[in-house]
Amino acid sequence: MKIGNDIYYVGVNDHQIDLFEGQYVVPNGMSYNSYVIMDEKIAVMDTVDANFKDEWLENVAKVLDGAKPDYLVVQHMEPDHAANIENFMKAYPDTTVVANTKTFTMMGNFFRNLNLDGKKLVVANGDSLTLGKHVLTFVFAPMVHWPEVMVTYDSTDKVLFSADGFGKFGALDVEEDWDCEARRYYIGIVGKYGAQVQKLLKAAATLDIQTICPLHGPILTENLGHYLEKYDIWSSYKVESEGVVIAYTSVYGNTKKAVELLAQKLEEKGCPKVTVFDLARDDMAKAVEDAFRYGKLVLATITYNGDIFPFMRTYIENLTERSYQNRTIGLIENGSWAPAAARIMQGMFEKSKNITWLENNVKITSSLSEANEAEIEAMAEELCK
Template sequence: MSDTYISDSIKYIGADDTTLDLFENQYIVPNGVSYNSYIIMDEKIAIMDTVDQRKTDEWFDNLNKALDGKTPDYLVVSHLEPDHAANIQNFVEKYPTAKLVLSMKAKAMMPQFFEIDNLDDICITVKEGDTLELGEHKLTFIMAPMVHWPEVMVEYEEKEKILFSADGFGKFGALSADEDWACEARRYYFNIVGKYGAPVQTLLKKAANLDIKTICPLHGPILKENLGYYIDKYNTWSSYQPEDEGVLVAYASIHGNTEKAAKLIAKTLEEKGAPKVAITDLTRDDMAEAIEDAFRYSKLIIAASSYDGGVFPPMEDFLNRLSHKAYQNRTVGLVENGSWAPCAARVMKGFVENMKNITICDNTVTIKSTLKDADMDSVNALVDEILNK
């Protein structure tokens, strides 16, 4: 269980969801996910976001226990996505004297999600640099549009030097899960936030001016130590630079022949000294993890069967997702298979050449049905080229 203790006056009141099968109805979460929420107890009491509707009862139980008979003064709304904001209306109905503190964009979007008759009366809209005095604690509001929605803001608490980072620094996995942070944080980042590298860079520059001792995200563990490690990861990811030197071999095979070729290419890469080689089957493996690994490594080889005058759909799906997530600054090699009219390389190249700052290898491997000894010259040529670029 991840340590949720923050301080005697700032407490975790979120909830784990260990039965959710798909996050956002598309990403598998084998170890669930956490919906994080926090309470600041002072002369004025502030609640930092709510949780998903799946955990409404547990959240209110945690909130009531933390309040111990007191009444909250504020609900700070960092992000309106339903996994964090689903209980805003429930909160307003239970605590009608409390104020909602949110960005102007969030207030404008509120009627899309909730029907609150006195919305104007209970909202306090804030902008960049505004503050909220709670007593000994003070929140400073920092706008973070498109990290990863337009209304997002984060908050800095000065006394205890805490950054409430919204979806920033979040990860898949319940707090009860015993797992490495980087893998599921990387998969979360590139599939949820990855398209918005420039806004993340802007937020990181703002955060660099703060003395941060603790990061409290809306998903995943509270970060208290070695914060430079996490910030460095986010800087690398959001600037679209490779995290590791290595090659991902991603293949989509119909009858297994392209798979055999991909595995031989991966073996050849290892034999020729590639620092790291990863391989993924796009027809069976988790697509979100394939996206994660494509961004993690400096080079990518894509191998696919030709299909209906184009490319086998699992590869098309992969390339569409890479394009949508702004894949860039990488070297890519192409491998195609076709029994009578190989065309996968042409289609894959069409995707890749429209991505930013992509170097496409001159050598392409073309297989006619099955890989043969005569094809090894082209395999070696591609491997040598991608290792030397």
């Protein structure tokens, strides 16, 4: 696949994978993207996952058509992108590897026997590399989402090689909406590093970008303002859409009944969007994604061993470690004796910024009472304001 005048896609699709990074469900697989810039000097942009060595090297060789690459640019050392550096150097031993100091340190840790003496080009933030017509400028993007990450701007074709930025789950041979799988990818993997993404967006705003080439997901060539706006919303922890997320755990069904009643009340009152997650059964990453997407969150769980149910603890930890903020939260707790769930859940957000707590919460003692039904009515009313 050709991108622009001299840039070619040489990546691969992975339909073997079930869990990305060992935890994220990817029903439509993944893509590992790599690119070749054909110029007076030829540059290959990143490698791919170890399982696709042969397919990737064949893709590269087809584009090179007998030519030899001059540079291998390594933007990110995560193994789904960098696993084939040593294999590439065996195939093309005269290539110079272009990377920053932190990247070369990591490279030595991943490839203990790789000798790059005389084959390194160490770049600093803002450095440029001229290939001929194409001039590549390297912009460091630490913690988006590893410390060595950099992105690369080609000022000739106005292409941003964005590393993991603007990536998404899903292989390229599957049609699916960009927003949802890019959001789930961003929140799950990069979400903790909003400040660093904001810094990168400010740097990108100074560039004339007409194409974005990420390391996962489709090449973006149209309506780039949409993708930039989404990244600005996600990385600044703004509310993207109006709606209520209800996340719950329930052992014997009584807490679930309260959640179902609340969802019914919210829909009757015209709430624009209500999503409900059973944290023991539903995709945790999707439940986390929606908590960041929508402005209001209700957490419902039981007191369990003097604490809260494990799936709820895991869920809240997933939110807080990703800097959950600027949201409204309501609480539903259930306890047959000594209920403590509401206090514990609220305490887990003590370091979160700009959390508004609902005045109307729900305290169940074993099963729903008429008083609980009135509390749920009041909670729904407050949520719909």
